[in-house]
Amino acid sequence: MIDGKRIKQRAKRIRPLLIPLVLYLGLLIVAVMWAPKMENTIWGYVIALLPMIPGLFLTVGIVKVSRTLDEMERRILLEAAAFSFIFTLILLLSFGLLGLVGIPQPRPVIIFSIMCFLLVIGKFWGNWRYR
Amino acid sequence: MKNRLRVLRAERNWSQADLGDRLGVSRQTINAIENGKYDPSLPLAFKMAALFKMPIEEIFDPSVEE
Numbered sequence: 001m002i003d004g005k006r007i008k009q010r011a012k013r014i015r016p017l018l019i020p021l022v023l024y025l026g027l028l029i030v031a032v033m034w035a036p037k038m039e040n041t042i043w044g045y046v047i048a049l050l051p052m053i054p055g056l057f058l059t060v061g062i063v064k065v066s067r068t069l070d071e072m073e074r075r076i077l078l079e080a081a082a083f084s085f086i087f088t089l090i091l092l093l094s095f096g097l098l099g100l101v102g103i104p105q106p107r108p109v110i111i112f113s114i115m116c117f118l119l120v121i122g123k124f125w126g127n128w129r130y131r
Numbered sequence: 132m133k134n135r136l137r138v139l140r141a142e143r144n145w146s147q148a149d150l151g152d153r154l155g156v157s158r159q160t161i162n163a164i165e166n167g168k169y170d171p172s173l174p175l176a177f178k179m180a181a182l183f184k185m186p187i188e189e190i191f192d193p194s195v196e197e
Contacts, residue, residue: 071171072156072157072159072163073160129168130168131163131168
């Protein structure tokens, strides 16, 4: 049973991620709406890159949250990250080699999405393994 | 590695979450240790020994590998 105290603890644990994520989404909307109107101007570049400021804080948040994990949770996350990293590398190398025979190369956003998806799969696999 | 964690916990009427709170780990970690799926680090094993006021070798049995 999850009681109120534990829900509060979990909410407190993910707070370093929530604030930058909300800021990122807000600034992303600003960038998507305003940057195309200022194409090839200094302000255009600045506005287009605005969402990356909370993005940097998100990195700090991820490190902070990972420090609150216990030893088994860290092991699961490490194994999931290793699985995701290596599998994505194999996928990339495969696409690189297939490029020799004219197969189009995947876009970076697709590669990143695959990496995130594999991280989630690895996390579920780890949770199942140590259940 | 086999251990007596489940028995020791039951003797004190603690849930896995209670024990996890006392040791600063998650309920899932306690469950994995009790089921022999995960062997705790030495610092965590010492914490357990201090909590149950008994030597580590009375909680964990290193002779039986699963």
